[in-house]
């Protein structure tokens with residue numbers, strides 16, 4: 001399936017989780033076997049080209065795509081978790097969302113020194129989550145140069161923020177005007 005065909009599987013829900021937000025819902029995409037598989041293939045091709053030695057994905061939707069891509073590539077997966085979930089000493093970072101604030105944590109021992117880690121998430125909006133994840137992974141000595149997304153909302157300028165911060169950003173599709 002092409003990215004255009006995969007895009008047709010994304011459901012748009014107005015006013016979720018707050019008035020004025022157009023929620024781009026991947027539930028309908030991941031419940032479609034061929035759509036999910038094609039999505040994972042496209043992301044894995046790009047992660048391979050980026051030289052990924054491990055994939056990091058953000059809780060929760062980043063786990064779905066990130067872990068599937070890591071398994072398809074035969075590399076490890078690093079869960080970037082919401083707070084209080086990991087049973088070991090963590091390092092963490094606070095960040096702003098399109099609709100609120102949150103915090104991410106990782107187990108710093110999960111990453112060998114200098115390992116090339118590619119970030120994968122379902123969607124980039126303001127870029128706050130991905131920038132926080134990149135900073136956190138670097139605090140744990142990862143080499144982070146690429147971030148891959150299924151969906152970009154270019155109207156929220158997240159990809160531009162990541163590029164300004166020196167990251168290479170790719171997305172399979174975008175929804176202009178968010």
Ligand SMILES: O=P(O)(O)OC[C@H]1O[C@H](OP(=O)(O)OP(=O)(O)O)[C@H](O)[C@@H]1O
Nearest residue numbers: 059060061098124125126127128129158
């Ligand atoms: O670019 P940003 O403005 O930071 O927004 C993008 C993030 O927001 C969503 O996750 P959310 O925090 O809603 O969590 P979820 O995956 O648990 O639904 C999405 O999956 C990204 O991780």
Ligand SMILES: Nc1ncnc2[nH]cnc12
Nearest residue numbers: 022023024025098123125
């Ligand atoms: N508009 C949106 N749709 C789905 N997930 C999001 N995360 C942040 N903004 C979002």
